[in-house]
Amino acid sequence: AQKVTQAQTEISVVEKEDVTLDCVYETRDTTYYLFWYKQPPSGELVFLIRRNSFDEQNEISGRYSWNFQKSTSSFNFTITASQVVDSAVYFCALVYNQGGKLIFGQGTELSVKP
Amino acid sequence: GAVVSQHPSWVICKSGTSVKIECRSLDFQATTMFWYRQFPKQSLMLMATSNEGSKATYEQGVEKDKFLINHASLTLSTLTVTSAHPEDSSFYICSVPLYEQYFGPGTRLTVT
Numbered sequence: 001a002q003k004v005t006q007a008q009t010e011i012s013v014v015e016k017e018d019v020t021l022d023c024v025y026e027t028r029d030t031t032y033y034l035f036w037y038k039q040p041p042s043g044e045l046v047f048l049i050r051r052n053s054f055d056e057q058n059e060i061s062g063r064y065s066w067n068f069q070k071s072t073s074s075f076n077f078t079i080t081a082s083q084v085v086d087s088a089v090y091f092c093a094l095v096y097n098q099g100g101k102l103i104f105g106q107g108t109e110l111s112v113k114p
Numbered sequence: 115g116a117v118v119s120q121h122p123s124w125v126i127c128k129s130g131t132s133v134k135i136e137c138r139s140l141d142f143q144a145t146t147m148f149w150y151r152q153f154p155k156q157s158l159m160l161m162a163t164s165n166e167g168s169k170a171t172y173e174q175g176v177e178k179d180k181f182l183i184n185h186a187s188l189t190l191s192t193l194t195v196t197s198a199h200p201e202d203s204s205f206y207i208c209s210v211p212l213y214e215q216y217f218g219p220g221t222r223l224t225v226t
Contacts, residue, residue: 035215043152043205045217091157099211101148104157 002027004094006105013082014113021077021108023092029053034075035093035102036066045091051075082112117141118210120218127198127225135193135221137164137208143188144210149181152205152220164191164208198225 003026013019025034036048049059051068059066063080079086089109093102121136137147145166150158162183163171170183180202182194195202207220 037217042219043207043222044219045158045207047214047216050214093215095211095215099146101160101163101211102158102209102215104159106157 002029002032002094002096002103004092004103004105006090006092006108008108009106010109010111012111012113015084016081017112018078018080019082019110019112021079021090021092021110023075023077023105025073025075025092025094027094027096029096032094032096034068035091035095036075036077037091037093039089039091039107041088048077048090079110082110084112084114086110087112117216118208118218120206120208120221122221123219124222125224127223129199129225130197132194132196133198133223135195135206135208135223137191137193137218139189139210139216142210142212142216144191144212145188146211147185147191148209148211149183149191149193150207150209152207154205158207161193161206164193166191195223198223200225 005024032053034051038046056068065078067076089107091107092105095102119138127133147164149161151161152158161176164183164185166185172178185191203225205220208218210216
């Protein structure tokens, strides 16, 4: 069975702090895709990253970085120098085939205080 | 610009009435679209897979007679909540499963 676990329900940090959001996944498939989405209070899902199971390179995009480790089935997301605008719910998700349905984690609500 | 649109963005209806939500793929033809539901403070849960030209596939526990899905064309899928009840109040989001899994902006349904 496929499953995504985001153990951190809520995280609160002060602006400029670094914060890491954890994501652990379970799948028996050798080919799969992992995603991170941001959901601000408006509700619309904002795509952040897609990573396939064969690409374990870490990725950095501005203040965002992702650490993918197949050995621990984790795909963690770090925000460096957090800002108030980063406050949102962040979802990690898994799909085993391109074009398939996403399995979402429970989400982590990040609150960045000024 | 937006790849997937939804209409309406929010709707309030009375208990017992039906509500139709549209999901349009603006830039791509989509033989498949997904419908998710999200209750407050919860994650997104897949309700059903909308298939162009054939019946929708529903996830376990989702009543097919209550949530009618029609994939009328390669760019339009509709979700009709029939005989809505307050417990159907939720955020409904559709997606087109391409590279990014493009999501619509969502429809917030409130049943009074």
